Amino acid sequence: MSELVAIGNAGAAIRKANDEGRAGLVAYLPAGYPTIAGGVDAIKALVDGGADVIEIGLPYSDPVMDGVTIQRAAEIALAQGLRTRDVLSTVEQVASYSEVPVLVMTYWNPIERYGVDRFAADLAAAGGAGLITPDLIPEEGAEWIAAADKNELDKVFLVSPSSTDDRIALTTANCRGFVYATAVMGVTGARDQASDLAAPLVARTKAATGIPVGVGLGVSNGDQAAGVAAYADAVIVGSAFVKALDAGGAAGVRELTESLAEGVRREPRTFANR
Amino acid sequence: MTAVLPDQLGHFGRFGGRFMPEALIAPLDELTKAWQEAMADKAFTDTFEQMLREYAGTPSLLYDATRLSEVAGARILLKREDLNHTGAHKIRNVLGQALLTKRMGKTRVIAETGAGQHGVATATACAYLDLECVVYMGEVDTERQALNVARMKLLGAEVIPVKTGSRTLKDAINEALRDWVASVDNTHYLLGTAAGGHPFPAMVRDFVRGIGDEARAQSLELLGRLPDAAIACVGGGSNAIGLFAAFVPDVDVKLFGIEAGGDGYETGRHAATITAGQIGVLHGARSYLLQDEDGQTIESHSISAGLDYPGVGPEHSWLAETGRAAYRPVSDADAMEAFRLLARTEGIIPAIESAHAIAGTLEIAKELGPEATLLVCLSGRGDKDMDTAGTWFGLIDAEGSK
Numbered sequence: 292m293s294e295l296v297a298i299g300n301a302g303a304a305i306r307k308a309n310d311e312g313r314a315g316l317v318a319y320l321p322a323g324y325p326t327i328a329g330g331v332d333a334i335k336a337l338v339d340g341g342a343d344v345i346e347i348g349l350p351y352s353d354p355v356m357d358g359v360t361i362q363r364a365a366e367i368a369l370a371q372g373l374r375t376r377d378v379l380s381t382v383e384q385v386a387s388y389s390e391v392p393v394l395v396m397t398y399w400n401p402i403e404r405y406g407v408d409r410f411a412a413d414l415a416a417a418g419g420a421g422l423i424t425p426d427l428i429p430e431e432g433a434e435w436i437a438a439a440d441k442n443e444l445d446k447v448f449l450v451s452p453s454s455t456d457d458r459i460a461l462t463t464a465n466c467r468g469f470v471y472a473t474a475v476m477g478v479t480g481a482r483d484q485a486s487d488l489a490a491p492l493v494a495r496t497k498a499a500t501g502i503p504v505g506v507g508l509g510v511s512n513g514d515q516a517a518g519v520a521a522y523a524d525a526v527i528v529g530s531a532f533v534k535a536l537d538a539g540g541a542a543g544v545r546e547l548t549e550s551l552a553e554g555v556r557r558e559p560r561t562f563a564n565r
Numbered sequence: 566m567t568a569v570l571p572d573q574l575g576h577f578g579r580f581g582g583r584f585m586p587e588a589l590i591a592p593l594d595e596l597t598k599a600w601q602e603a604m605a606d607k608a609f610t611d612t613f614e615q616m617l618r619e620y621a622g623t624p625s626l627l628y629d630a631t632r633l634s635e636v637a638g639a640r641i642l643l644k645r646e647d648l649n650h651t652g653a654h655k656i657r658n659v660l661g662q663a664l665l666t667k668r669m670g671k672t673r674v675i676a677e678t679g680a681g682q683h684g685v686a687t688a689t690a691c692a693y694l695d696l697e698c699v700v701y702m703g704e705v706d707t708e709r710q711a712l713n714v715a716r717m718k719l720l721g722a723e724v725i726p727v728k729t730g731s732r733t734l735k736d737a738i739n740e741a742l743r744d745w746v747a748s749v750d751n752t753h754y755l756l757g758t759a760a761g762g763h764p765f766p767a768m769v770r771d772f773v774r775g776i777g778d779e780a781r782a783q784s785l786e787l788l789g790r791l792p793d794a795a796i797a798c799v800g801g802g803s804n805a806i807g808l809f810a811a812f813v814p815d816v817d818v819k820l821f822g823i824e825a826g827g828d829g830y831e832t833g834r835h836a837a838t839i840t841a842g843q844i845g846v847l848h849g850a851r852s853y854l855l856q857d858e859d860g861q862t863i864e865s866h867s868i869s870a871g872l873d874y875p876g877v878g879p880e881h882s883w884l885a886e887t888g889r890a891a892y893r894p895v896s897d898a899d900a901m902e903a904f905r906l907l908a909r910t911e912g913i914i915p916a917i918e919s920a921h922a923i924a925g926t927l928e929i930a931k932e933l934g935p936e937a938t939l940l941v942c943l944s945g946r947g948d949k950d951m952d953t954a955g956t957w958f959g960l961i962d963a964e965g966s967k
Contacts, residue, residue: 352861353735353847355742356586362729375859399584400846404860426584426846430574451588453749458591476588477747 297502299445300392300420301344301468305503305525308343314520314555316341317469317505318548319396319529320536321348321361322381323368329541330368331384336541337532338389340548344469344525345385346423349378349397356398356425358480360530375405379417386418394445394468396423402435411438421445421468429465436465447471450496452488463500469525470496474508480530482509490522516554526555570883575763575850577883583762584846589742592749597764599669604771613664613772620693621649621656623775627783627940632910633923639930640938642792644780646804646945647915653945654776654804655686659755661772663690666753673697673752677741679706679734680870681713682949683757688722690755698722701740703733706870713949731864734874738848758801759878762849766806766878773807780940781811793933794819797942798921799892800836800872802881804944809890819891819933822881823925825867826894836865837894838877839885852879868897868953869917871945895924901957903927904947916945917953 298306305315318337323330337345350365350373357365378395386393395414402410402422414422421444427435429448439446445468450459453476463470474489475482489506496504506519507527511534519526528551535547575581583593603609617623626645634641646654666674674696678684684700691698700717704726707714717724730736738756745754759769777795784792795812797805799822812818827835835841838853847854847862855863855875867873884890895903900917903924908914915923919942926941933939947954955961 352730353739355739355848356746358743359729366730369861400856400862401860404845404856404858426586426849428583428585428587428590431582431584449587451586451591453588453591455591458587462587473588475747476749478743 297467299468301394301445301447302503304343304392305469305505309503309524314523315343315503315505315525316516316552316555317344317346317507317525317527318342318532319346319348319527320532320544321350321364321368322378323350323371323373324364324533325367325536326371327373327377327381331381332541333536333544334381334385335388336545337548338385338391340545341552342391342548345391345393346396346529347378347382347385347393349375349395349401351398351401354398356478358478358530360533361479364533375401379413382414382419383417392420393418394421394423394447395419396425399424399427407434408438411442411444415442415444419444421447423447423471425449429462432465439467449473450492452476452492456495456499459496460499463496463502466500466502469503469505470500471527472496472504472506472523474506474519477508479508481511481534485515485518489519493523513550513554513557516551517557520555520557526551570880571763571767575767577880578886580852580882581763581766581850581879583849584851585762585849586746588746589749593762593764600665600764600768603665603668609664609668613661616660616664617657617775621660623649623657624779624783625649627780627787629787630911633907636906636910637927637930638935639933641926641930642784642787642938642940643943644776644808644940645943646776647913647919647943651686651689652948653682653686653916654773654807654942655683655757656689657773657775657807658757658769658803659686659690662753662755663694663696666696666755667694669753671751671753673699673748674755675699675701675741675744675748675752676755676757677734677737678702678757679737679873680949681706681710681717682871682945684722684724685713685716685720687755687757688717688720691722692720699744700724701727701737701744703731703737704728705732706734733864735862758803759806759880760801760848760850760852760876766850766880769803770806770810770880773803774810776804776807776942777809777811780808784940788938791815791818792940793937794821794929795940796821796823796922796926796929798823798872798918798944799839799877799881800825800874800918801876802878804942806878806880808942809884813889820884820889821925821929822890822892823921824892824894825869825872825921826896827866829896830894834866835894836867836872836874838875839881839892840894847876850879852882853877868900869921871916871918872921893925895921899924901954904954905958913943914947915943916947917950919944
């Protein structure tokens, strides 16, 4: 795959931010939380606050990669009867709201159940940019990879501090859009301490690929975002937005987004290593 | 060895594999390598066999259940796993994995448990081998099974109640996986059944396959031939795969897995995962599972906590799809009748899980006829189930209050 193709939809938005001398901001909220309509408003607030890429979470009954904040939001969304088609409708409403790329972050079973080809086609038709798949590794992802390529969707797989260089090479070769580097060995959720595992992982990942590398897990404020922005192409924030939504509604989400958007612009950076 | 499956990535046909976070993939590769090297190392397998023999009390008896046979109308042989230390087949798996944990140089073990049986077995193995032990247990289950919580604590384990999701077994597995992602450097996740991402289904099978290996040899000695059928209950499926593994190549031996039919399969309130026939991905592997139209996991229902799980090990799904083994549900009510029947005819109080296998055997005996010999895995003893049985049969209200 040529690098231009692998940059994909989300990658182009991150590279545009990088060209401005800053890291991109990738912002996550689950669909259907606190309600379907309220979720759409909250996600639009991410756009209004300056996020460069949007991730919409597909709530799932058994979210093994998520900490309590996102688990709870998913439980509430599902208890209210959220369906996969409501997630696609949320994507459609957010995608038509702006030019910001909209990805879906999802555990694998709901996609397999919906039908991989059918989901890829419906996501593309809704204006979605691709999928982030936290429990799908490329070795198990042949069907998704084919469907994504057919529909020109981004395929964001994850790399971890425990990934060997061989695995990083395999995973990045199958990514389109960006590579999601998990900053810590652990689940989603805000953390006080900066991870000392993230920077070496980003360096190893960049040695393997030219597509952007985003760092997620644990980032919750502008200072942390600025710290990660010093070495990553994009900063990924999730559970902090759920907390902001709980505390201050869509206005709270927008405020946090603006603060993080300021964080990723704070330190002058160079991109000599690219 | 008969096991040609799984393939290198853990696939049994289209089932199995690894649907796990990337953070766990390299550790799973290390585990696979450590397990394969251990199984090829005579020092490891000798130690494992010695522990099974001298600590767990294997080989377990093969018992010719003549009075039960009279009622059933066919000859029934019981593989007495209920007589093992801790009262179930599960000791085989926990000793194997705990010994492997030591070999890998890890010092901490985590486990999930539903009713507490696997938690108690794990806590036992950790006490025996001097390992730190943390058990995740759904909050609902910690309340229902306070005695097992006390057992685990007495054995030195820490029990963490899980307060998310349905607060039962599947959520305990989720929480153990979350712990493992953050602790894998020094921690082994001692999964309690032949499910999960590769290498767990194959590794657990190989640690419990002594059930079938012993029973096959014991049958040849007793009968001069193999039994006509081998029967076991299936929740996640560890005792069943442990029994079946030895017989899979013996094509004349029919294999039957008995699933939990709960209120009755037709009511929809059951744990009969394979019977329900929906394929998906849960807890790291592709297999049959109980799910709704959108792929969200559906809660299972069974009077037996050990069978009350919405998934099943991938090798069973493969055995079902290829037709090598047949799976059928048995309701709570039929299982409890078999529970009482075994107590009255043989003086053996089985685990309610194992009572499902007995109930299935009574049906299969009618189908195969009086000349047939049926080998049944009596996977555990019923002491833990006396509260449930007392309530079910009205024994506690009638006699227990004074």
